[in-house]
Amino acid sequence: MKVLERISRIAGKYFAVWVIAVALLAYIMPGPFIGLGSYITILLGVVMFGMGLTLKPVDFKLILKKPVPVFIGVAAQYIIMPLIAWGIAYLMGLPPALAAGLVLLGSVPGGTASNVMVYLAKGDLALSVSMTSLSTMLAPIFTPLILLALAGQWLPIDPIALFMSIIQVIILPITLGIILRRFFPRTVEKGATIVPMISVIAIIVIVSAVVSANVESITTSGLLIFSAVMLHNLLGLLLGYSVAGLMKLDESKRRAISIEVGMQNSGLGVALAAAHFGPLAALPNVIAAVWHNISGPVLATYWSKKKMNEHREHLADQKARVRHTGS
Numbered sequence: 001m002k003v004l005e006r007i008s009r010i011a012g013k014y015f016a017v018w019v020i021a022v023a024l025l026a027y028i029m030p031g032p033f034i035g036l037g038s039y040i041t042i043l044l045g046v047v048m049f050g051m052g053l054t055l056k057p058v059d060f061k062l063i064l065k066k067p068v069p070v071f072i073g074v075a076a077q078y079i080i081m082p083l084i085a086w087g088i089a090y091l092m093g094l095p096p097a098l099a100a101g102l103v104l105l106g107s108v109p110g111g112t113a114s115n116v117m118v119y120l121a122k123g124d125l126a127l128s129v130s131m132t133s134l135s136t137m138l139a140p141i142f143t144p145l146i147l148l149a150l151a152g153q154w155l156p157i158d159p160i161a162l163f164m165s166i167i168q169v170i171i172l173p174i175t176l177g178i179i180l181r182r183f184f185p186r187t188v189e190k191g192a193t194i195v196p197m198i199s200v201i202a203i204i205v206i207v208s209a210v211v212s213a214n215v216e217s218i219t220t221s222g223l224l225i226f227s228a229v230m231l232h233n234l235l236g237l238l239l240g241y242s243v244a245g246l247m248k249l250d251e252s253k254r255r256a257i258s259i260e261v262g263m264q265n266s267g268l269g270v271a272l273a274a275a276h277f278g279p280l281a282a283l284p285n286v287i288a289a290v291w292h293n294i295s296g297p298v299l300a301t302y303w304s305k306k307k308m309n310e311h312r313e314h315l316a317d318q319k320a321r322v323r324h325t326g327s
Contacts, residue, residue, distance in 0.1 A: 019203065037209040052173060076243045082103060085232055104151065105288050107142070115129050122252065
C-alpha cells in the first residue's frame with residue numbers, strides 16, 4: 001500500500017506532465033488508443049466515485065453556514081463561463097461542433113483539480129470545495145439548459161438525454177462514494193490515498209482516446225481551438241476574481257472563486273461531448289484538460305508567493321483535506 005501511495009502522490013504532483021505526454025503520444029501514434037473511446041463514460045464515473053469518497057459533511061455545511069460567497073461563486077461560474085464561451089465561439093467563427101464543445105466546456109461544473117490549485121494558491125479551500133460540490137450537484141439542471149440556450153444554434157440539443165447522462169456519470173458515482181465513506185469510514189480513509197493515482201490514470205486514458213480520434217482536426221484547427229480554450233480560461237480566472245472583488249470578499253475568497261470559475265470539469269465535458277455530439281466537440285474539453293493544468297499551477301505558484309493581509313485559519317485542516325482531493 002505504501003508503494004501505491006507513493007505512486008499516487010507522484011501521479012498527482014506531475015498530472016499536467018502525464019496529460020501532455022500522453023496527448024502527444026496519442027497524436028503521433030493514434031492507433032493503439034482509438035478503441036479507448038468506448039470507456040470514456042465508465043472512466044469518468046470512476047473519477048467521480050473517487051470525488052465522492054473524499055467528500056465530508058463539512059464540505060456542505062459551509063453552504064448553509066455562509067452561503068453568500070458560495071452562491072456568488074457558483075452563479076459566476078454558470079453565468080460567466082458559458083457566456084464567454086459563446087462569445088469566443090461567435091467572434092472566432094468556430095465550426096459548429098467546436099463551438100458547441102466550447103460552450104459545453106463553459107457549462108460544466110468545477111473540477112476537483114481546482115481544489116488543489118486553491119490550496120496551493122493559499123485561497124479559501126473550504127469555499128472551493130463547497131463550490132465544487134454545489135456546482136456539481138446543480139449540473140444535471142444547469143448544464144443541459146445552458147447548452148440548449150446557447151449551443152442549440154450549432155447542434156441539436158436533447159436536454160433530457162444530457163440530464164440522464166450527468167445523473168449516471170456524475171451524481172450516482174458521487175452519491176455511492178459518499179455512502180461508502182459514511183458507513184465504512186476507516187476502510188475509505190485507508191484507500192483514499194490512492195484516489196489521485198486512479199483519477200490521473202482515468203483522465204489520461206480519456207485524453208488519449210479523444211486525441212487519437214481527432215488527429216486530423218487537431219492538425220487543421222489545433223491552434224485555433226487552443227487559442228479559444230486558453231482565452232476562455234484566462235478570462236474566466238480574471239472575471240471570477242473581479243466579481244469576487246466587486247462583492248467585497250476577502251483576498252482568500254477572491255482567489256478561490258477565480259480558480260473555481262476558471263477551471264472546469266473537462267472530463268465531464270469530454271464524456272458528454274463524445275456521447276451526444278461526436279469526438280470533434282470533445283476536443284475543446286481535452287485541450288482544457290491540458291491547459292487548465294498549466295495555467296492553474298502557474299497562477300497558484302504566483303499567488304502562493306504573494307502575501308495576504310487577511311489571517312488564514314484552519315491551514316492544518318486544509319493541508320489534510322487536500323491530500324485526499326482527486327486530480
